[in-house]
Amino acid sequence: MELEMRSCCTHETDGSAAASKRTEPALARKLGGDAVFRYLTTIFAFSILAILALMLYEMAGESLPAIKEFGWNFVKSKEWDAVQGHFGALPYLYGSVVSSVLALLLATPLSIGAALFITEIAPGRLGSLVAPLVELLAAIPSVIYGLWGVLVMAPWLQSTVQPYLIEHFGFLPFFDGAPYGVSMLAAIFILMIMVVPIITSITREVLLAVPQSQKEAAIALGATRWETIRVAILPYGKSGILGAAILGLGRAIGETMAVTMVIGNAPNISLSLLSPAYTMPSVIANEFAETTSKLHASALMEIGLILMVVTLIVNALARLLIWSVSRSAKGGVA
Amino acid sequence: MMQSVTYRKLKNHLMSGLMLVCTLAVLIPLGLIFFHILKMGLSSLSLDFFTHVPAPTGEPGGGMANGMFGSAIMIAGASLIGLPIGILGAIYLSEFGGSRVSTVIRFAADVLSGTPSIITGMVAYTLLVVPMKGFSGLAGSVALAMIMIPIVLRTTEEQLKMVPGSLREASLALGVPFWRTSLKVTLRSALSGVLTGILLAVARIAGETAPLLFTALGNQFWSKNVLQPMAALPLQIFSFAIAPYEDWHRLAWAGALVLVTVMFALSLTARYFGRTRQAG
Numbered sequence: 219m220e221l222e223m224r225s226c227c228t229h230e231t232d233g234s235a236a237a238s239k240r241t242e243p244a245l246a247r248k249l250g251g252d253a254v255f256r257y258l259t260t261i262f263a264f265s266i267l268a269i270l271a272l273m274l275y276e277m278a279g280e281s282l283p284a285i286k287e288f289g290w291n292f293v294k295s296k297e298w299d300a301v302q303g304h305f306g307a308l309p310y311l312y313g314s315v316v317s318s319v320l321a322l323l324l325a326t327p328l329s330i331g332a333a334l335f336i337t338e339i340a341p342g343r344l345g346s347l348v349a350p351l352v353e354l355l356a357a358i359p360s361v362i363y364g365l366w367g368v369l370v371m372a373p374w375l376q377s378t379v380q381p382y383l384i385e386h387f388g389f390l391p392f393f394d395g396a397p398y399g400v401s402m403l404a405a406i407f408i409l410m411i412m413v414v415p416i417i418t419s420i421t422r423e424v425l426l427a428v429p430q431s432q433k434e435a436a437i438a439l440g441a442t443r444w445e446t447i448r449v450a451i452l453p454y455g456k457s458g459i460l461g462a463a464i465l466g467l468g469r470a471i472g473e474t475m476a477v478t479m480v481i482g483n484a485p486n487i488s489l490s491l492l493s494p495a496y497t498m499p500s501v502i503a504n505e506f507a508e509t510t511s512k513l514h515a516s517a518l519m520e521i522g523l524i525l526m527v528v529t530l531i532v533n534a535l536a537r538l539l540i541w542s543v544s545r546s547a548k549g550g551v552a
Numbered sequence: 553m554m555q556s557v558t559y560r561k562l563k564n565h566l567m568s569g570l571m572l573v574c575t576l577a578v579l580i581p582l583g584l585i586f587f588h589i590l591k592m593g594l595s596s597l598s599l600d601f602f603t604h605v606p607a608p609t610g611e612p613g614g615g616m617a618n619g620m621f622g623s624a625i626m627i628a629g630a631s632l633i634g635l636p637i638g639i640l641g642a643i644y645l646s647e648f649g650g651s652r653v654s655t656v657i658r659f660a661a662d663v664l665s666g667t668p669s670i671i672t673g674m675v676a677y678t679l680l681v682v683p684m685k686g687f688s689g690l691a692g693s694v695a696l697a698m699i700m701i702p703i704v705l706r707t708t709e710e711q712l713k714m715v716p717g718s719l720r721e722a723s724l725a726l727g728v729p730f731w732r733t734s735l736k737v738t739l740r741s742a743l744s745g746v747l748t749g750i751l752l753a754v755a756r757i758a759g760e761t762a763p764l765l766f767t768a769l770g771n772q773f774w775s776k777n778v779l780q781p782m783a784a785l786p787l788q789i790f791s792f793a794i795a796p797y798e799d800w801h802r803l804a805w806a807g808a809l810v811l812v813t814v815m816f817a818l819s820l821t822a823r824y825f826g827r828t829r830q831a832g
Contacts, residue, residue: 255731259644262637266660266705269698273667273675280678331574339568340575348575354819355582357752359759361786362808365793366585369801411581418578442564465666472668474762475786479794499670499762506674507687507766522674526667533666537659 273526281520283513292520298485298501300510305517307524309485313495314525317402317477318470320491321409326463328410329417336418337425338447349422356415364479367408372399372480375407380492391489400482403491408476413466420465420540424458425451427544454543461539468532472525474499498525586812593809596802601810606772606788612799616807618774622689622783623758626768629693629778630700630757635750637697638704643734645705646712658709661702672698673763681767689775689782692768696757703756707749711742748822755818759811761786785811 482494
């Protein structure tokens with residue numbers, strides 16, 4: 219019966235309420251169709267929540283045998299032996315954390331710089347040329363980054379970058395060892411290349427949401443362009459930019475194909491960035507279709523569950539931060 | 553700010569230059585990726601690629617026809633499942649939903665679209681592959697649909713909210729039931745924007761690989777039965793890229809070129825629809 223009209227759409231809030239009141243008797247006769255329609259759309263909208271709940275339920279249920287068997291040892295143990303039935307996820311946790319955090323540390327400053335260039339520095343036409351380009355790049359499938367990574371970038375790292383690092387920085391534990399090509403370093407680079415367009419395009423949206431009046435105030439005080447950015451734009455967009463970076467982190471942690479193709483897939487825990495490593499999504503991708511036992515499958519499920527919970531938290535945090543900027547911008551006087 | 557004007561100007565230029573460098577650092581690796589896809593892809597592309605299944609190990613020639621076919625089938629299946637759910641769910645959010653409920657659902661959709669796609673593969677595996685005792689194209693479609701739904705929901709809702717309320721009122725005033733108004737008036741006037749969202753969602757799932765690894769699994773032969781393991785283009789690119797054979801690498805490059813071309817065609821079409829909407 220309550221046919222709520224969204225009042226957000228026009229200025230005629232009063233008019234719409236009156237209109238819906240007037241049409242009510244006519245609509246009431248046809249309520250059958252409308253009620254069905256309403257229930258149907260409600261079910262479909264709530265199915266999003268159902269899918270989310272179902273995913274968590276299934277993952278948790280399937281992980282239960284491994285959780286019962288290993289308890290906290292699962293995340294503390296380094297041993298992963300499907301034949302013996304020992305499953306410890308530490309190498310995968312280590313690989314995921316190191317690869318995505320380092321990739322993010324490299325990607326974030328680049329992305330902020332690029333987003334500032336597009337929104338504030340570039341002359342209008344150039345900015346509107348680069349921005350959609352970056353967005354297109356954010357949509358390239360990860361398997362293609364992986365293809366390029368394993369056939370072009372890894373050989374280049376092996377022949378050029380890694381020998382250089384070993385020769386000049388080999389005394390550091392990070393650059394110790396032999397040049398394999400496929401390595402933690404390759405994973406960090408490919409992740410950086412992949413998340414930069416994502417962080418850039420979200421940061422750009424955040425920067426566009428900064429009210430014009432903020433910038434004008436700074437300019438009116440005689441600030442240069444950089445000073446305007448520093449005192450008016452960056453502080454205003456701070457939480458949104460942080461959100462963009464955290465969203466990038468979520469993508470990097472969950473990235474499967476490209477990392478699987480370049481990281482070398484060896485469950486090492488090594489300080490050296492040149493040695494092959496492994497991540498949580500990669501071990502799932504490599505082993506899940508060919509599990510040797512129920513416990514093996516369950517252990518992979520538990521890794522999936524950890525991955526899912528971590529990305530859920532990371533994404534929720536990122537969304538809240540980004541929303542806080544874009545919503546306050548809409549509410550402002552701009 | 554007691555610094556001299558020259559110093560401040562200098563700093564301004566320096567930082568602007570730094571931002572330009574950042575932009576170049578972002579674009580150069582991506583330019584290189586395009587360059588290699590074009591160079592390797594074009595030289596490897598042939599008629600065989602579109603008409604043949606992969607040749608056995610070590611033999612030259614062959615194509616990825618079965619992969620392209622399988623991808624098309626699975627994308628169609630995912631759309632059949634995902635589009636009605638996404639679009640009707642969006643109608644609820646924009647026409648019926650209370651603000652708090654809508655916010656929760658919107659938030660869930662955003663969070664869901666950030667979940668690693670490999671997880672949807674694992675869920676589809678436990679829901680379909682295990683009970684049906686086999687990998688199948690259908691399970692692949694369901695995994696892809698789970699990725700598609702939140703994207704379609706969010707983009708459609710944004711478009712529906714932009715339709716002026718007066719349009720709905722005009723239709724209701726003529727005695728058209730609300731459900732017809734929603735589908736024939738509201739949804740139709742947002743159609744180009746909704747299409748944009750659909751195309752972007754299709755582009756997104758067309759390149760998904762991880763969720764297909766243990767649902768559709770892949771198939772070296774022609775696979776037309778959706779209840780059997782099915783080939784997919786991204787899966788073939790993956791397995792051929794990590795194989796040690798030069799011929800297979802060439803096929804993988806050609807596959808990448810085809811995939812990127814399809815995705816960009818979808819993106820550009822989506823942009824075109826988006827633009828006509830703004831112009832109209």
